[in-house]
Amino acid sequence: MPDASRHARQLALPGFGVGGQDALARARVLVIGAGGLGSVLLPQLVGAGLATGPAGRLGIIDDDVVEVSNLHRQHLHGTADVGRAKVDSAAERLRALDPAVTIVTHRQRFTSENALDLLADYDLLVDGSDGFATRYLAADAALLRGIPLVWGAVLQYGGQTGVCPVGGPGYRDLFPSPPSPDAVLDCATGGVLPSVCGVIGAIMAGQVVALLTGIGDALVGRVTTYDARTGRFRELPFGHDPHSSPVTELIDYEEFCGATPAASAEGHVTAEGSTVELTAPELARLLDASVAAPDRPLLLDVREPWEHELTALPDSTLVPLGQLPAAIDALPRDRETIVYCHHGIRSQDALRQLLAAGIPARHLVGGIDAWSREVDPAIARY
Structure with a gap:
């Protein structure tokens, strides 16, 4: 069993005990993204004792490097890490938190070409990415591999998170089709409040623990939203979309999410010159x-x-x-x-x-x- 003194306050939780701790220690979890969400959920998972047993592993996949603009919300990295690969910076900090953790770094993008092979070594996928193409890819890949997915998204003052269990309602049931590219703000253009990453990342970490240990009621068929301006949470139930097509293979998700809308109404005026x-x-x-x-x-x-x-x-x-x-x-x-x-x-x-x-x-x-x-x-x- 992992170090009992390190996890004493967790072992004392009602219903958790040695069984829950052992489940975390032997878990094999892949996390997409070592950015805003990853910087919150990764330390919490390692602190909880994830992947500290002989069979456990915590995979981190990200092809990005640390930039100064990341630091206000991506607290897994420091000023001295600017220019470093995020997976390397993250792994160093996490191993310092608990040397017993087994971390596998994947300095690459999560793509249709490598997703299924990567997931062969993991039992749960966590998506902390920042784009719709990767979110749909993660959902489809987890579905095809038969493993659960925990996902989260943040933008400006709010965020959302949910769980796609094996056999349960999934991401495509909630979002049947992606918005067009010009309908999507990203953090670079729309901004994001650091505390939003903290809240959503923490919920995601809690959902990972819930799924791996069986403790609590996971966000299955429910999506939680958070608004930092009001401090309010909202929850919405959803179910299977009876009209959705089955996922049978991975596709080109950039193309799937990148349809170019028609050019009419460009410049915000009609052909007659009136405002639209x-x-x-x-x-x-x-x-x-x-x-x-x-x-x-x-x-x-x-x-x-x-x-x-x-x-x-x-x-x-x-x-x-x-x-x-x-x-x-x-x-x-x-x-x-x-x-x-x-x-x-x-x-x-x-x-x-x-x-x-x-x-x-x-x-x-x-x-x-x-x-x-x-x-x-x-x-x-x-």
Whole structure:
């Protein structure tokens, strides 16, 4: 058994004991990313005693190097590590935390070509990556390998995390299709608060422990979201998507997530020169002025169903962005459509599709987030 004195406070937990500690010690876990989320969850896993037994291993896969801009949130690395491979810096810090841990570093990208071979040596996958292509790849690869996945995502002031168990609802059930590239902010452009990485990374580490030891109720069929501006957590249940296609092989995920939207409406004006965007206060005035139902614009929400369930503009119609091409012919052409999303990014892609189909439309700048800030604080932000 691993060092009992090191893990005494954990061994004392009700229902944990020697059995839970041994399960962690012999676990074989691969973590994608030694960045913001990895910097939180990796030390917590090592501190808990993961991969400290003869059969255990903690794999870290990341092809990136430490940059100065990483340091405000990626606390596994220090100023002296700038320019070093993140996997090397991370492994050094983790071995200093507990020399008994077995760490395997993979200085490479997690790709369709190497994913299944890599996962042959692991029993659980943790995805702390920062892009949709890798998230879909991780979900599909874990599914094909028959191992559970713990995933997390952070951006700006919020984050989300969940678990994809073997045989349970998975990432594609929650996000059936990826947003277009111009509908996605990353941390470099949108920013991220360090404490968000701390909260989401800690939840992910807790879920890994829950899955490996059987302690607690893992986030199966549920996604947890966190908003640092309010300190609020929200939880949304989800199930299998009956319309989803089975995953039978790994694909080109960059291509899958990289469809280029049509170029119509470029420059935010229509062919006639009128604006195709409006602010939250402008939309509020428009809705107040068009009381009669035939005159009211159609409010089109192109977020995912779980987002719509969390919060939505009143009387809006949900058509997720990935389903818009199939639904576009049924949308009215005799009144204006106002399309919105979370931050006003996905709605720009939807706007291009609507205008290309001859539907009079505009989109809400800043999305429902701006509406909550500038018009109605009762509409919850997430």
